[in-house]
Amino acid sequence: MVAFHDILLCFRNSITADLHTHIALSQTCRRLSHLYIHDDEFWQFVCFGAGFGRPLRRGGVEFGNILTWRRLAHVLVNHASHCEIRSCREANAELAEHRSRTFQSPFHPGHGPADILLHPLYFYLHFSGPCAEPSPDTLSVLLTHLPTFPECRASQYGPLCSHPNASCAFATFPPMQSLDFQDAHGNTYLSVQNPDGCTILDVNRALAALIPNELAALEIVLAHYQDLIRTSGLSKHQWADMVSKERGFLDDHEYPFLQELVAQA
Template identity: 50%
Template sequence: MPALLSLTDAPLFNIWEHLLGDLPAHVSLSHTCQRLREVYSKDDSKWQAALFSAGYGLPLRRMTPIDGAGAVSGLSWRRLAVCLVGHAAICEIGSCTRANACFAQQYAQLPYTRVRALHPRHPIEFHPLYFYLHFSQNPQTSSSQSHHRRSISAHLPTPSPSPSPPPPPSIPDAVSILLTHLPTFPECRYAQYGPLCTHPNASCAFATFPPVERLEFENGDGEVFMIVENPEGCTILDVNRALAQLIPFDEYHLDVALTHYQELALTSGMSLSQYASTISRDRGFLDDHEYPFLHHIVSSM
């Protein structure tokens, strides 16, 4: 170790670059000793490169009246890497902890060049989580209440053995999107029922390969119905939150959310307003989550 520690920064960074997208190795190395901790605290862009090579970016923080439009998270890239490695050790959902297994080979062959604008017709491949999270798994029942249950069970499923998802319908399903924003049962914080933003690995996975800074979504008539932008690369959470803005504020979707909140309040032995106050304190890894319809439901009680 003394010989290693007497090296200048440059060869130590060379070791770093050979690890590419192996985030657990980067985090372990940076915790090995004070010298390595100092070296790897010097340049946060090295951490960004490591995350990029593992297929992860940093979602933009939700806009608030205080921090304004297009807010950038206060998380450093180093802290994000530690967060992802830590979450992978406790999360029970394979499609979160190994979110980028599907693109590992592609990332291994992609030199880190930072996210850049691609030609509009450049081929991109959507992350399978985009389809799993946002499209009805059972279109025949999409208008019935039974769909509610089915969508929960399909919320963050184990990846299918098939690498290519089925061709998507033109517009994602509002109830499926809504369920990715609703809270979890208290006894299974990291299990299947958490809102997406409590799963940083699934949230930070780039929404496409290769990662892009801008995505335009068209409906079946070729009309753009949604634009997602993140200068450091659009992530699954960026897309998820843009889709959530499209959920109609109507009686049906309000009722889906209300039923979900009531069930969880009952399970927790709390009144609905007590439960609302409790969950409002858990705002996800970016500390900015807002539970859909909750403010409206509580204020109209």
């Protein structure tokens, strides 16, 4: 005889991957809720099917209970309901058709050479103008790590990690556990790894790490900070203190050259 629990399980597992639907179902009754709440692997499966992974935290810091897959699913659905940037709100719309056609086993990111497609956000965030350059543009990458004006937070990528949907979108289709980026001469200039599948934020952070710690970058960033401080009505220290607490959905973001701003005479 089939137990009611097994029927519910079969029902849950047969539904096409859709974050909204699963979240709604998980809240309909106690038994379904129990089924969902203790199965984080299933939530990973649902996120994966919707084209989302979980970026690694800085310094390899463990997630613990900060961001379980179930929590991430809620964060993604909640953010999509108020973000004003379409490419974040509907981060995977363009690749949805590919997924539905070719995803046979939507749980294991691939690795090794494959015929992969880069997510449009990779270009949108990291290049300025037409993608004629062999490597992403330093200023574009820098801007995705800086804060923006408070009134622009829902409408600009500033910083990218305050937009979980864009951040968690897989950087490629199909998702890959490791990615090597090569320049025009075929030399690898960037390697990105994430056992759960490389996301846009994983690639974005790896690109930012390539930016030389030089005067040119420092001047751009400090000028940007000064603009924000001027309109905030706060002192430099008050502003820096406030911004440093806004660490994104992984609670790990570090703003470039913030120490240098504070240390400035």
